[in-house]
Amino acid sequence: MLCVGALNIFSFAPIGMWPVQIAGMALLFALLSQHQVNSVPRRAAWLAWAYSLSWIFSCTSWLLIAMVRYGDLPIPLAVAALALLSAGLAMYAALSVWFALWLQRRWRISNDKLVLIILPALWMLNEWLRGWVLTGFPWSISGYALSNTMLAAFAPILGVYGLSFLSAVLSGIFSWIIISRFKKQRLVVGSSAFVAIFGAGALLTNVHWTQATGKPISVRLLQGNVEQDMKFDPAYLNASLELYRKMLTAAPADLIVTPETAFPLLTSMLPQDFLPRLNAYAQETHSALMLGVVVQDGEARYTNSLLGFSPLHADRAYRYDKHHLVPFGEFVPFGFRWFVHMMNIPLSELSVPDQMQSPMAVRDQFVMPDICYESLFGEEIAAQLSHQIASHLPVATILLNASNLAWYGNSFAMPQHLQFAQMRVLETGRPWLGVTNTGSTVVINADSSLKAQVPHLTRATLESSVQGYSGTTPYIFWGNRGILGLVFFILLTTCGLSQRAARKSHN
Missing domain, CATH: 3.60.110.10 (Carbon-nitrogen hydrolase)
Incomplete structure (x- = not known):
């Protein structure tokens, strides 16, 4: 996952290949849904940590210029410092995945809901925490990769973290298709969901706030x-x-x-x-x-x-x-x-x-x-x-x-x-x-x-x-409270419905 995470640098400017990010995160979600991985939460957390570490390191590698050329740090020490920073920030991703798997066991959540709802929601929360705790360092937040797509029309409503959530949802849908080995039914449903999400973005481009x-x-x-x-x-x-x-x-x-x-x-x-x-x-x-x-x-x-x-x-x-x-x-x-x-x-x-x-x-x-x-x-x-x-x-x-x-x-x-x-x-x-x-x-x-x-x-x-x-704009009015409230509502609703379904099947 170190190599896959590092490829995310290509999803941001100046290259702007945003599908790279969707595909990379879909691969991560697909791996996390596998029994041999999610049955050991520590292993899953390390996988997410490695993915996030290489993502952050590659996207902030320009910091090495300041540390070496203008800060007079030796190159090995500068690389170690950036790796340490990236490793610390990647802990949010590791904790979010660990918590997702805890929720899955606690509330008997299916693998489908894990990749389609729980992991996307908690991935967004991981990025929000990275941009807020200890003054924050929100560079290369996933939502920025969508700034020149039709989904950018959601930004006046939900902000960059709302786009992060949509990006993770798209990755979840793609991973859901991957897990089924591209079965026709899931391929049709997943493709329709992609079209619906981008179609909603296209409609929102006509709204002038x-x-x-x-x-x-x-x-x-x-x-x-x-x-x-x-x-x-x-x-x-x-x-x-x-x-x-x-x-x-x-x-x-x-x-x-x-x-x-x-x-x-x-x-x-x-x-x-x-x-x-x-x-x-x-x-x-x-x-x-x-x-x-x-x-x-x-x-x-x-x-x-x-x-x-x-x-x-x-x-x-x-x-x-x-x-x-x-x-x-x-x-x-x-x-x-x-x-x-x-x-x-x-x-x-x-x-x-x-x-x-x-x-x-x-x-x-x-x-x-x-x-x-x-x-x-x-x-x-x-x-x-x-x-x-x-x-x-x-x-x-x-x-x-x-x-x-x-x-x-x-x-x-x-x-x-x-x-x-x-x-x-x-x-x-x-x-x-x-x-x-x-x-x-x-x-x-x-x-x-x-x-x-x-x-x-x-x-x-x-x-x-x-x-x-x-x-x-709605975002001016409620800031990040809008997407945070939406994500918490989705998490609570999903957990509650999963618990009710588990009780019914048990009875």
């Missing part, structure tokens, strides 16, 4: 392409500051944005007139600027932030502070300071601000930023929008993400990050601006189609326009 509001705004997104090993080098600091200053002031626009930490100095260390000059430019040209910088609020208190200057923020800059921090890069998990000391990565301990923050007004639109890693947590973005709606505050009409993916070179991290952004668009029904140091710098329409993009690893400015959208 949000609608255009206000006038489009012009945007300039700056991709400086500053190499990571030069970014924090004192010899290149002035060059980086001057590069982004010139790119910011090259031409006016309604909104001009730099990537995350485009200015590699604390605000207290910037030249005294640097920010005032940019503020003056914003006032003179009636532009709104968003600048990626690390803000120092006092001794030993720093935040990874976006500062905004505009005619509406002439006296007091708009500010967004990153609240969901990257383990090891921005905060040190308990007991791992020794590991951080081995790496040469700056800014390893930042402050954690409040999650609920206001969008920035730009003309008659409201732009809600997040920074880098935060784009993986769709439930948090939905919660911010829900809070704004419930509190009668200005509600974001455009989403924006500022990132620095230079840590990961020219790897799959960039197209996968873009795929995750498209999922956030599907969940919220709002367009997305992505601005990065090396790529992907993009404009995504409210229907998740790619409107404009500049090439990776080039210095360029993306000039485009974006139309804001208002309204709410």
